[in-house]
Amino acid sequence: MNTPIEHSDEYWMAKALRLAERGLYSTSPNPRVGCVIVKDNRLIGEGWHQQAGGPHAEVHALRMAGDQAQHATAYVTLEPCSHFGRTPPCANALAAAGVARVVGACRDPNPQVGGRGFQHLRDAGIEVTESCLQAQAEALNTGFIQRMRSGLPWVSIKLAQSLDGRTAMASGASQWITGPDARRDVQRLRARSCAVITGASSVLIDNPSMTVRPAETGIEQPEHLWRQPLRVVIDGQQRLSGNEKLFNQSGDILLAVTDPTRVTVQRAAELGQLTLWQSPPTRSGKVDLPALLQFLAAQGHNEVLVESGAHLAAAFVESGLVNELVLYCAPTLLGSSARPLLVLPLESMQQQMRWQWQDIRMIGNDLRLTLRPEQDQPG
Amino acid sequence: MNTPIEHSDEYWMAKALRLAERGLYSTSPNPRVGCVIVKDNRLIGEGWHQQAGGPHAEVHALRMAGDQAQHATAYVTLEPCSHFGRTPPCANALAAAGVARVVGACRDPNPQVGGRGFQHLRDAGIEVTESCLQAQAEALNTGFIQRMRSGLPWVSIKLAQSLDGRTAMASGASQWITGPDARRDVQRLRARSCAVITGASSVLIDNPSMTVRPAETGIEQPEHLWRQPLRVVIDGQQRLSGNEKLFNQSGDILLAVTDPTRVTVQRAAELGQLTLWQSPPTRSGKVDLPALLQFLAAQGHNEVLVESGAHLAAAFVESGLVNELVLYCAPTLLGSSARPLLVLPLESMQQQMRWQWQDIRMIGNDLRLTLRPEQDQPG
Numbered sequence: 175m176n177t178p179i180e181h182s183d184e185y186w187m188a189k190a191l192r193l194a195e196r197g198l199y200s201t202s203p204n205p206r207v208g209c210v211i212v213k214d215n216r217l218i219g220e221g222w223h224q225q226a227g228g229p230h231a232e233v234h235a236l237r238m239a240g241d242q243a244q245h246a247t248a249y250v251t252l253e254p255c256s257h258f259g260r261t262p263p264c265a266n267a268l269a270a271a272g273v274a275r276v277v278g279a280c281r282d283p284n285p286q287v288g289g290r291g292f293q294h295l296r297d298a299g300i301e302v303t304e305s306c307l308q309a310q311a312e313a314l315n316t317g318f319i320q321r322m323r324s325g326l327p328w329v330s331i332k333l334a335q336s337l338d339g340r341t342a343m344a345s346g347a348s349q350w351i352t353g354p355d356a357r358r359d360v361q362r363l364r365a366r367s368c369a370v371i372t373g374a375s376s377v378l379i380d381n382p383s384m385t386v387r388p389a390e391t392g393i394e395q396p397e398h399l400w401r402q403p404l405r406v407v408i409d410g411q412q413r414l415s416g417n418e419k420l421f422n423q424s425g426d427i428l429l430a431v432t433d434p435t436r437v438t439v440q441r442a443a444e445l446g447q448l449t450l451w452q453s454p455p456t457r458s459g460k461v462d463l464p465a466l467l468q469f470l471a472a473q474g475h476n477e478v479l480v481e482s483g484a485h486l487a488a489a490f491v492e493s494g495l496v497n498e499l500v501l502y503c504a505p506t507l508l509g510s511s512a513r514p515l516l517v518l519p520l521e522s523m524q525q526q527m528r529w530q531w532q533d534i535r536m537i538g539n540d541l542r543l544t545l546r547p548e549q550d551q552p553g
Numbered sequence: 554m555n556t557p558i559e560h561s562d563e564y565w566m567a568k569a570l571r572l573a574e575r576g577l578y579s580t581s582p583n584p585r586v587g588c589v590i591v592k593d594n595r596l597i598g599e600g601w602h603q604q605a606g607g608p609h610a611e612v613h614a615l616r617m618a619g620d621q622a623q624h625a626t627a628y629v630t631l632e633p634c635s636h637f638g639r640t641p642p643c644a645n646a647l648a649a650a651g652v653a654r655v656v657g658a659c660r661d662p663n664p665q666v667g668g669r670g671f672q673h674l675r676d677a678g679i680e681v682t683e684s685c686l687q688a689q690a691e692a693l694n695t696g697f698i699q700r701m702r703s704g705l706p707w708v709s710i711k712l713a714q715s716l717d718g719r720t721a722m723a724s725g726a727s728q729w730i731t732g733p734d735a736r737r738d739v740q741r742l743r744a745r746s747c748a749v750i751t752g753a754s755s756v757l758i759d760n761p762s763m764t765v766r767p768a769e770t771g772i773e774q775p776e777h778l779w780r781q782p783l784r785v786v787i788d789g790q791q792r793l794s795g796n797e798k799l800f801n802q803s804g805d806i807l808l809a810v811t812d813p814t815r816v817t818v819q820r821a822a823e824l825g826q827l828t829l830w831q832s833p834p835t836r837s838g839k840v841d842l843p844a845l846l847q848f849l850a851a852q853g854h855n856e857v858l859v860e861s862g863a864h865l866a867a868a869f870v871e872s873g874l875v876n877e878l879v880l881y882c883a884p885t886l887l888g889s890s891a892r893p894l895l896v897l898p899l900e901s902m903q904q905q906m907r908w909q910w911q912d913i914r915m916i917g918n919d920l921r922l923t924l925r926p927e928q929d930q931p932g
Contacts, residue, residue, distance in 0.1 A: 337880065337908065337922070338894040339718020347902045484889070491886065501716065505924055507870065507906040509899030510863070515717040520888030523726045527886040529716065534913070534920065541913065543716070543920070545884055 179215075183249070183277050186212050187307045190249045191279070193222040193231065194314055200225050200399035202368045203474030205252055205318040209235040211273070213246035224399060230255065232264040236271050244272035251311045253282045253291040265291045269298035277303045279311030283322040317368070317476030320497070326464075327471045329495055331480040331487055332363055333515055334502040334540075340512035341484060346379060355538025356502045360481075361391045363500065367403045368475035369428075371466075373486035374409040381419045384481075404428055404475065408486060410453070410461045412436040421448075428470075430461045463493050488516040491527065496547065499529060503541040558594075562628070562656050565591050566686045569628045570658070572601040572610065573693055579604050579778035581747045582853030584631055584697040588614040590652070592625040603778060609634065611643040615650050623651035630690045632661045632670040644670045648677035656682045658690030662701040696747070696855030699876070705843075706850045709877040710859040710866055711742055712894055713919075716884060719891035720863060725758060734917025735881045739860075740770040742879065746782045747854035748807075750845075752865035753788035760798045763860075783807055783854065787865060789832070789840045791815040800827075807849075809840045842872050867895040870906065875926065878908060882920040 193208030201207075201223050209231035211219035219242075221234020229237075232254055236243055254264035254276070268276060276295050281288040281304070292302050312319055317328035334352045335341050342348035350357070364370055365386045372384060384405045402425035407414065410432050416439035420427065430451045431437055442448035451469060453461040470478055480490050490496050520526065529545035536542070572587030580586075580602050588610035590598035598621075600613020608616075611633055615622055633643035633655070647655060655674050660667040660683070671681050691698060696707035713731045714720050721727035729736070743749055744765045751763060763784045781804035786793065789811050795818035799806065809830045810816055821827035830848060832840040849857055859869050869875050899905065908924035915921070 335718070336905070337718070337878075337924070338897075339714070339716070343900065343902055345901070349902075488889075499716075505908040505910055505927075507895065507897065507899075507908070509897040509904070510867075510893035510895060511898045511900065514889035516886065516889060518717075518886065518888040519890040520886075521722065521890065522724070523722055523728075525888070526715070529884040529886070531884055531915070531918070531920070534915075536910070536913075539910070541910070541922070545716070548884075 181212075181215060183303065183306045186210055186217075186247075186249045187251070187277060187279055188310075189217070189220070190231075190251050191307060191310055191314065193220055194251045194311075196222050196395070197224055198314075199365045199393055199395060200401060202226070202401075202476050203318075205315040205476075207231040207250065207252045209248060209250045211235045211239040211243055211246050211248050213239075213242055218242045218246060227260050230261055230264050232268060233261070236267055239271070245274045247275040247277060248273050249277045249306070251279045251314070253278050253280065253288065254295070255282070255287075256291040256294040257287070263291075263294075265294040265298075268295060269300060273300060275301040275303070277306050279306055280308045283315075283319040285323065315476075316497070321471045321474075321476050325471050326467050326495065327368070327475050327478045328497050329467065329478055329480060329490065330363065330367070330498040330500055331482075331490055331496050332360055332500045332502075333487060334504070335515050336504055336506045336508040336512070338507050338509070338512075339515045340508035341515055342513045343508060344511045344513065346513075351504045351506065351508070352502045352540045353504070353538045356504075356540040356542070358390055358392060359502075359537045359542065361386060362393060363479055364403055364481075365391050365393060367477045367479040369404040369406050369470055369478040371406040371408065371478055371480045371482065373482045374407060374411070374413045375485065376481070376483045377407055377409075377414060377418050377420060379483070382481075383423045384420050385423050385425055402426070403479070404470075406430060406466070406470070406478070408461050408466070408482075410459070412438070414439055416441055430466050432459065432461060460489075463490060464495060467495055484514055484517045488518040491516060491518065494547075498532065499543075499545045501543040501545070502537065503543060505539065505541075560591075560594060562682065562685045565589055565596075565626075565628045566630070566656060566658055567689075568596070568599070569610075569630050570686060570689055570693065572599055573630045573690075575601050575774070576603055577693075578744045578772055578774060579780060581605070581780075581855050582697075584694040584855075586610040586629065586631045588627060588629045590614045590618040590622055590625050590627050592618075592621055597621045597625060606639050609640055609643050611647060612640070615646055618650070624653045626654040626656060627652045628656045628685070630658045630693070632657050632659065632667065633674070634661070634666075635670040635673040636666070642670075642673070644673040644677075647674060648679060652679060654680040654682070656685050658685055659687045662694075662698040664702065694855075695876070700850045700853075700855050704850050705846050705874065706747070706854050706857045707876050708846065708857055708859060708869065708874055709742065709746070709879055710861075710869055710875050711739055711879045711881070712866060713881040713883070714894050715887040715891070716882065717886050717888070717891075718894045719887035720894055721892045722887060723890045723892065725892075730883045730885065730887070731881045731919045732883070732917045735883075735919040735921070737769055737771060738881075738916045738921065740765060741772060742858055743782055743860075744770050744772060746856045746858040748783040748785050748849055748857040750785040750787065750857055750859045750861065752861045753786060753790070753792045754864065755860070755862045756786055756788075756793060756797050756799060758862070761860075762802045763799050764802050764804055781805070782858070783849075785809060785845070785849070785857070787840050787845070787861075789838070791817070793818055795820055809845050811838065811840060839868075842869060843874060846874055863893055863896045867897040870895060870897065873926075877911065878922075878924045880922040880924070881916065882922060884918065884920075
């Protein structure tokens with residue numbers, strides 16, 4: 175008989191991370207978390223957090239393991255909670271089940287909580303190993319972590335352009351620069367986002383529904399896990415009438431305005447799907463983007479996706495609050511009369527905005543470039 | 554004793570192709586060709602064509618094989634010549650050496666010659682196998698093949714831009730958008746080209762030398778194989794004075810003009826490094842690009858590289874004579890006041906110019922995109 179290979183902690187944590195990923199489109203405002211329980215080099219329990227209000231990953235895994243959990247090792251992609259929230263603390267549950275060892279990938283990002291869950295386990299006599307595949311675990315919850323640490327959501331901007339950096343002809347014609355695979359990929363970006371932000375101009379020009387169409391995403395998950403991101407429309411000049419398509423789709427809408435008394439959108443408000451958010455005054459008279467993002471974070475939105483025109487996208491980029499640029503690039507030239515990627519008047523090379531490559535891949539026949547702001551060199 | 558694995562024809566042809574590649578920067582106007590001679594599953598001779606006027610690949614390989622060539626198999630990446638040129642025909646040499654079999658990758662692209670070399674071998678009783686790794690062999694000599702078949706050189710355009718499709722600030726400032734690795738890569742593009750084309754505007758603005766600087770290329774080859782591409786400057790309005798840097802660098806220059814009587818460049822002409830080429834008249838009064846390219850092909854130029862500003866590059870793209878777009882993309886945003894990739898005023902989506910992805914790779918911290926014109930669907 176072959177002796178089974180003794181798997182490493184990283185092996186089991188990778189399995190837990192794969193489970194956590196299954197919650198990519200459904201756990202918000204909670205983080206995506208996975209758990210596996212292992213005994214004598216065999217998996218005896220596994221689980222992942224599916225939805226806010228539902229059981230945590232550890233609870234699913236402990237249920238499956240049953241009595242075997244005694245003296246077993248639990249792998250958790252995020253520090254088990256030690257407080258009573260919507261569910262009882264998982265640290266207690268692990269201790270009560272007699273688990274001998276817990277391996278964690280990362281701490282709870284809330285600085286006021288982080289470490290207490292692990293401490294609770296240690297106090298109960300459980301051996302704790304931290305930071306196993308930490309970077310991979312954090313990458314799965316960049317939005318949740320950022321919201322907990324900074325009070326801001328993770329902001330991605332999605333843009334689609336030609337090889338020569340153009341988004342539409344001068345006439346506005348742009349259907350379609352990118353192909354169906356790229357558009358499907360954008361549906362997946364939306365599906366993982368807690369909120370999608372656009373501007374009144376885009377609504378007036380393109381009349382989008384801004385919803386996730388599950389069948390188009392190619393995502394397979396149980397029916398009940400689907401949720402629509404909050405649709406945020408920045409309408410600083412109160413130009414929307416309420417007759418636009420997005421107001422006829424079910425799902426929540428946040429209308430960010432400067433003067434609520436001038437808002438004419440009625441029906442959506444009556445249906446209860448519309449919330450007005452009044453921006454604090456700014457020097458430019460426009461909506462205060464940092465304040466809007468802080469508000470969204472306070473409402474539990476981890477990841478927001480900006481899908482807007484060249485003016486609003488540029489305003490976000492200039493605000494310094496963008497964490498990720500997702501640029502779909504079609505193999506076509508639209509020429510120099512066509513519309514620019516961003517309306518961003520810079521004058522000198524010193525003003526250029528440099529980014530770092532994060533990911534480069536083909537999506538169908540288009541190229542998807544993902545970049546993050548270049549970090550300042552430590553001085 | 555292990556029986557040695559009987560290698561396939563493709564195995565040996567791949568070796569011959571690797572040898573041919575060593576001539577990437579030196580064989581023009583001739584094609585890059587490699588040859589290996591194999592007997593009893595062992596390599597007994599190898600060679601590659603180094604320089605026009607020097608021995609062909611087959612001659613090198615036959616010399617190395619000596620008497621062993623009898624009853625051996627020769628792998629040649631291009632059909633052996635059957636005519637007396639600067640060297641005696643290789644088909645004769647292979648037959649005289651008693652080679653039993655010849656495996657070829659592709660035929661001589663000259664339609665008036667193609668097939669005669671192989672026929673000559675068959676007539677001499679040699680077994681001939683054709684089309685082994687044909688696509689790979691043709692890819693190594695796209696310029697030579699195109700020139701032989703169509704009387705036009707292979708035209709590549711090199712451009713460098715920001716993520717948002719801009720090549721310089723409005724002021725013209727552009728040093729440096731791309732990094733040192735991309736600039737080194739451009740040196741390699743130049744080194745493999747027979748001619749480099751630019752416009753008078755670029756010369757007046759950037760004052761480039763347009764030479765290959767061997768130390769910067771990272772290419773390792775014997776000193777005597779280095780050659781400078783012909784520097785072609787399109788100066789339709791006879792604006793150059795002769796004081797520009799490129800005229801002070803050794804190496805040939807072709808000045809494409811519309812009115813030779815107005816040319817003021819004197820010293821370079823006296824030194825014998827300058828040739829004037831008068832464009833046939835065009836309706837726009839500009840230099841006739843197709844005629845220029847035909848002239849270059851007739852002079853034996855296989856691959857030409859266009860390194861110009863946004864106007865001339867656009868004129869080439871619009872001419873339909875561009876075979877390859879090489880686009881270096883730096884991870885930066887230059888904004889919407891910055892200069893466009895191409896001055897190419899298109900009005901409708903129907904006018905967009907679509908391309909096919911050929912290659913996508915990182916060059917240092919920049920992304921290099923290589924594309925070829927989208928082929929029309931057969932009707």
